[in-house]
Amino acid sequence: WTLVSGQGNIQNPSSPTTAISNLGVGVNVFRWTVSNGPCAPVSQDEVSVSVFSNSVPSANAGPDQSLCTPVTSTTMAGSAITFPATGTWTLVSGTGTIASPNDPATSITGLGVGVNVFTWTVDNGPCGAPTSDQVTITVFDGSVPAADAGPDQEICVPTFPNTVTLAGSPVTFPGTGTWTLVSGTGTIVDPADPNTLVTGLTVGANVFSWTVNNGTCAAPTSDQVTILVYDQANPVANAGTDQDLCTPITSTNLQGSALTFPATGQWSLISGTATIADPTDPNTQITGLVVGTVVLEWTVDNGPCANGITSDQVAINIFNGNAQQADAGPDQEICSTTSSVVLAANGAVGLATASWSVVQGSGTFADATDESTTVTGLSVGENVFRWTIDNGACGLSFDEVSIFVFDASNPVANAGADQEL
Structure with missing residues (x-):
């Protein structure tokens, strides 16, 4: 026996079954040479003694990895092996x-978007059964857009079902999208579906957030969508009752119909002079009023409901508190040969109205609302006429004038016959 490579101490080189000690981890090659004198040429053969390390760890495929296109390759990180163990x-x-299936740190190319799973198997010969471990290479699509929750939506209940379909931006697996309720109410049927149904919406503003997580490509992005649910029962616009004011009062509060959010209301000035403190408040204050009539309009927008946009107007009448009280003018005396007189009252100011009426006697007014009207049909005697000014919120006032009509046929003075006593 002779040592060809590796290491080992041959105890009895001439013994076919000699013991070998001090073998090294790896492949140790020994040659057995037989020399049979002149009978034949020398013959040789070699034997390999593979020594596996008992300290080789079980297979470990390394940590999972995440990539973002356009990157589609990576380097693996499998556990190291000691020859003659194989991986x-x-x-x-x-x-x-x-690239190199037996290299713990081989490169992998051509990875597709999605989840790619690889197994690293270590065979450590007689030291134990082969061990395996898996690693996941997750490749995210770099072209996935940032989250877009879609356009805001408006519905009316109960005219329409209180259910909507959301329109979030699409995601490419392994990217994920998740719907969450931010405010309001609503049941999300499938939180991971960009186009999920939402049920159980109530009147008001219901806000939902669509969050896209695209792994290593970017930080998660979010966008919100608002579903406005209008109430069909929201009343049509009512600007309230007309109002009468008297200076020095130059302000008042309006009385528009109430709103059920998300319905909105808007006051606008149609005619006259006024400053609207809060045009969206049904009960806003208006100031800066002057003598005359101010007309305002209350418009209610109830979204997609059947009574979508309605309007109503209100008049604010401001009467002059400094206007003169009624003055019917001076009394007059005429003779019955005169068929008429012209009255001389003061006129009404601003929004005030005035009229003549007969209190005593007789008379026909050419125009009962004219302070300088002509009166005919007077009777002999005292004819009393009343001039009344109605100054609205400032009050009523009246004054009377007497027209004395003397009888032209009344005999001239006759003292009677002289008398003797």
């Missing part, structure tokens, strides 16, 4: 080309 990489699922 072998195999593809379990997915795609990928193994």
Whole structure:
């Protein structure tokens, strides 16, 4: 026996069954040479004694990895082996080309988007059964866009079902998307589906967030969508009752119909002068009013409901608190030969109205609302006429004038016959 390679102490080189000691880990090659004198040429044969290390660890395929396209290759990190132990990489699922299947640190190319699983198997000969471990190479699609929760939506209940289909941006596996409820109500049928149904929506604003996690390609991104649910029962616009004011009051509060969110209301000035404190408040204050009439309009927008947009107007009448009280003018005296008189009252100011009426006697007014009207049909005697000014919120006032009509046929003075006593 002779040592060809490796190491080992041959106890009895001439014995076919000699013991060998001090073998080294690896392959130790020994040659057996037989010399049979002149009978034949010398013959030789070699034998390999493989010594496996008992300290070789079980297979470890290394940590899972995540990649982002356009990167589609990586280097493996399988556990080291000590010759003559062997290790072998195999593809379990997915795609990928193994450059050197027996190299713990081989490169892998051609990885496809998705989950690619490889097994590292270590065979340590007689030291134990082969061991295996798997590693997952997850490849994310770098072209997946940032999260987009889709356009806001509006529905009306109970006109329409209180169910909507969301429209989140698509994701490519192994990227994931998740819907969550931010505020309001709603049951998400499938939180991982970009186009999931949402049920159980209630009147108001219901906000949902779509979060896309695309692994190593980028930090997770999120976007929100608002589903506005309008109430069909929200009343149509009502601007409230007209109001009468008297200066010095120059402000008031409006009385528009109430709103059920997300319905909105808007006050607008149609005519006159006024400053609207909060145009969206049904009960807003208005200031800066002047004598006259201010017309405002309350418009309610109830979204997609049947009574979508409705409007109503209200008038604010501001009367002049400094206006003169009614003055019917001076009394007059005429003779019955005169068929009419012209009255001389003061006129109404601003929004105030005025009219003549007969209190005593008789008379026909050419225009009962004209302070300087002509009166005919007067009777002999005292004819009393009342001039009334209605100044709205400032109050009523009246004054009376007497027209004395003397009888033209009344005899001239006659003192009677002289008398003697």
